[in-house]
Amino acid sequence: MDDKVKINTSCILLNGDYSYLCLVDWKKAMCLMFSDKVKVLKYSDRIIQGVDKVFRAPAVMVLIKIVRSVYRGRxxxxxxNVLFRDRFTCVYCGKAGKPLTLDHIIPRSKGGKTDWENCVACCRGCNINKGAKTPREARMHLIKRPFQPTIAEFIRIRLEQSTVYGVLVELGIYSAKA
Ligand SMILES: [Zn+2]
Structure with a gap:
């Protein structure tokens, strides 16, 4: 998902369960619209000239069938991706908007792995304080547990950090607190 894509030239594609899936460009959206794979929930103001008639480009579409692989895929x-999962917030001090690095909870020198469960977003200050120690040794607390996200969980996290989320709320497809 590209957060910089302009909504008026793209269409929001929802999974069959109305969870956000991705943005598609208007050409792909038109192809989908003429297939029997989607239902259009909202049209945009963009007019597309066809051979003998004009069409309104879709703004939001929902797939008829649910793509289930997003709930299994990792x-x-x-x-x-770790920084996105942790919402660009240091997991030790909880502050956002600082330059971030990747912290190994169990340091590599102590056998800690470079994976989703052992790596977290960390600001430079906390990273220096922690050094090559475990959180317990450094007397530091993780404010949330790291996890390996599924594709669906990750899409949701990315969505909350993008302008598309506001569009879906405005359209009444998502509630503001969903
Ligand atoms: Zn910090």
């Missing part, structure tokens, strides 16, 4: 590990 997101590949990367620093960037």
């Amino acid at each position: 997101v590949p590990f990367s620093k960037k």
Whole structure:
């Protein structure tokens, strides 16, 4: 999902259970609209000239069938993905908006792995305080437990950090506190 995509040239595609799936460009959206795979929930103001008639481009569509693989598939590990999972917030001091690094909860020097369960977003100050110690040794607390997200969980996390979320709330498809 690209957060910079403009909504007026893209269409929001919802999974069959109305959870957010992705943005598709208007051409792909038009192709889907003429297939029997989606239902249009909302049209945009964009007019598309067809061969002998004009169409309104869809703004929000829902798949007829649920794509279930997103609930089973796992997101590949990367620093960037960990920062998104932790919402660009340090898991030790809870502060956002600082330059972040990846902290190994159990340090690598003590056999800690580089994976979803052992790596968290951490600000430089907390990273320096922690050094090559475990949280217990450093007397530091994790404010939330790290986890391996499924694709669906990760899409949801990314959605909450993007402008698309506001659009879905505005359209009444998501409630503000969902
Ligand atoms: Zn911190």
